[in-house]
Amino acid sequence: MSDLLYVNGGNPLSGEITVRGAKNFVSKAMVAALLGETPSVLRNVPQIRDVNVVTGLLELHGVAVDADAKGGVLTLDPSNVESAHVADIDAHAGSSRIPILFCGPLLHRLGEAFIPDLGGCHIGDRPINYHLDILRQFGAVVDKREQGIHIRAPRGLHGTKVNLPYPSVGATEQLLLTAVRAEGVTELSNAAIEPEIMDLIAVLQKMGAVISVDTDRVIRIEGVDRLVGFRHTALGDRIEAASWACAALATGGDITVKGATQPEMMTFLNTYRKVGGEFEVGEDGIRFYHPGGDLDAIVLETDVHPGFMTDWQQPLVVALTQARGLSIVHETVYENRFGFTEALVGMGATIQVYKECLGGRPCRFGQRNFHHSAVISGPTPLEAAEIEVPDLRGGFSHLIAALTAKGTSTVRGISLIDRGYEHFQEKLDALGAEVGRD
């Protein structure tokens, strides 16, 4: 299929779509299946590229993956991991960020692992130093290779005390997936507590793990000798849901997102209301709509959970181009997540990015060379343009901008969006968008 989408914008999007399991949970639960002695069943799995990437990696390691893709059910049988002959792992280099999470499970099962270089969105440097420090603290020996890392645990893995310099999502997951079968007790301070992590903890508990989440971001794990498979239904994708909510706001539309859940989206919903968007929480989803009149400018800072998540920032910025007044957005999670605004400026938006920490408390990126604050002045009509998708959320934001702009835009590199948005073209069709590929 062509990697270019034509978008004839300027019309409100309205209708109903469904979001399934969260990209940022499903892939981790799939890795957790490696820890079980018996098969696991995961439901509500979306058809997105990250799921295919992790499926490929698991199969390479001898996990039999049976997918009912339409029904969203994955059965993962790790019985043959010990006898698998792992070849061609380099082919998976640059595919996603998930391979690094294979370390703990593979060390427990095989005593060693080779992890290819990571991929994921280019929104900052994205080092893996916390991951490697954690693994070393458990007793692992890490050798950097030309393309990736080789890791082994000659004396097994032992519980430890870790204090994260920053509540990293991936590093918290690394610790969980390693500690559950390490010998003894592990304590993590300054842990990330995103809903996707809580769902991963639920999965691990179903498998037989002993994990407690205390106040003040402290997680304690008592290692166990054996884990079994799980049966679990993934929580919904709150990033995809928020992206469609922003599309409703920017285009002056009305979108009901089935599968969107209020508890995981509280912070987003508060911000949505402050901007002037309205929503109704229903039994099986949330209706998001533009009530007419002006939208309001806001001051916003991204943060770890329960703050306003960084992955919501890019779609919201497009909606803020349509709000009256000056909005300030301070990105405190990634140092380089405003590159996508350049294309918006090319479409007529007034957005200026700054190195200073604007509108909030100073963050890790202040006084350095990172353009991590943005001032958006609106409302500005957007004009159709030729756009290249820069990363997952930036790409979806460009799509929203193209849908908001009058005229026909061409969006190149559209397949990048398949990494995290299931069947987005069908959903756009269902919402009345005029889009098409060659």
Ligand SMILES: CC(=O)N[C@H]1[C@@H](OP(=O)(O)OP(=O)(O)OC[C@H]2O[C@@H](n3ccc(=O)[nH]c3=O)[C@H](O)[C@@H]2O)O[C@H](CO)[C@@H](O)[C@@H]1O
């Ligand atoms: C697949 C997945 O779940 N991706 C999500 C995950 O990414 P990911 O797990 O990669 O994000 P982290 O929470 O680890 O990153 C947060 C910050 O910590 C820094 N850091 C992280 C690890 C490390 O070893 N050293 C270090 O300095 C990063 O550069 C970044 O500035 O959480 C992010 C924050 O909610 C989301 O935007 C991503 O969508």
Ligand SMILES: C=C(OP(=O)(O)O)C(=O)O
């Ligand atoms: C940054 C993201 O993903 P990843 O960590 O997979 O690059 C995202 O989902 O917005």
